[in-house]
Amino acid sequence: MTKKEKKVFLLTAVLCLFFAVPQKAQAMHIMEGYLPPKDCVLWFVLCIPFIAAGFMSLKKITAENKKALIILAMAGAFTFVLSSLKIPSVTGSSSHPTGTGFGAVIFGPWVMSIIGVIVLVFQALLLAHGGITTLGANTFSMAVAGPFVSYGVYKLCRKLKAGKFISVALAAGLGDLFTYCVTSFQLSLAYPSPNGGIFMSMIKFLAIFAVTQIPLAIIEGIITALALSAIEKISDLDFDNKGILKREA
């Protein structure tokens, strides 16, 4: 390759990185039509147990307390709006939080899986982020994997007697990072490298997303922790053990 060709290639690669990473509201969504049919089916099937358990949890909560449905609906709308807000990013661009860590800490991961699916359907229908064929894959990464990791990290930190601020920040940040790892795995499974297979492809996708996703995860963690501590200061709501839903029962 000549020097000129190298320059052109580098410029294209930089442009590719600039546009391919989440910039304008695409966050970590996999676009409509991006996955092959077998992958669409695989991720839909993998989501079914979580959605079923989430539905049972929702049914139980709403049977015990009718008000919970309204509160959960507001939580869903909040998650939708949260995921469409721009948050400041150190890479110069602005991107969007997933909001799942926030929801998982407050309402628990099972209910968040159902709320997450509905929010993803709205994002596909109203904002054209994600899609119907990729709903299974997006649900698995954003409404199942992210919330469960966030909730697990939060509970673990609280058990280890860590402060609320640190616990929430770690939960939201690691949940976001895990979402990005799962999305990279989904893409590498769909488009494995002809030479290095899924592993090489995953390295490629992780490296591309890392440019904005790692700083974003840190920022989302800090913002979520600041927001939750501010909520506790300006109201008498308690987040431990899904306090909001229990309080209204």
Next chain:
Amino acid sequence: MINSVYVSENIKNINPNIKAVFALSIILLCVIFKEPLGCIFAISVMWVLIIKNCRLSRHLICHIVLWPVLFIAFSSFMVSFDITNYRGGIFSLKIINSYFLTVNAEGLKKAVRLFFTSSASLSSMYFLSFTTPVNDIVYILKTIKCPKEITELFMLIYRFIFIVLNMAQSISIAQNCRLAQRTFKTRINSMALMLSSVFVLSYNKSLFMYNAMLSRCYSGYINFLFIEYERNRNFVFLVVLIVFTVVLISVLERVY
């Protein structure tokens, strides 16, 4: 947002199930066949139907189409890259030790196919979004016997989105007026404060709404009212014709 676009009565009153089946079948066909010509046909037909039936400004088209299409274009281009331990292909660039970032003809071909597949699927998705209001989506959910808890949650979330969005925008404008976005630190702080205020306000609003619903005899079940939908034979014929043409073009392209 897409939902605020004017849609002509002709397509608005058509049974939403037919529109959903049409859009989903085109998406599935494009994803299964992945043939560029079939996808180009699907894109053209969908945008003709959208522009003919919806009043869209040029600005809105640019706003809602430009970013997703750019995102698809560069994401598809990303797929054409490969990490190899040898030089080769159209381009190759040494990254670390004996590893190279390469682009070959096969990868580019795959990227082009992916771009058209994703664009056609996105166009079908836009057709469904523009022509089917959320009330009609609830009708589709009822038809496929979706549990009532999920249907109710779906409708309530939709209602609340606008309330929460309005609150977030108002607070954001107020913060901007007070130079809250001046530095990185103030941006982070104001974002956190805005989120907390929106959460507490929306939580309180949800409690008020529950009381309002109780005073209107809410017993844990929300009744939805739907308009009388048409089963327009011409539209059904058009749908069958388009689906058949997409299949035909894709099969012919694959064979030849």
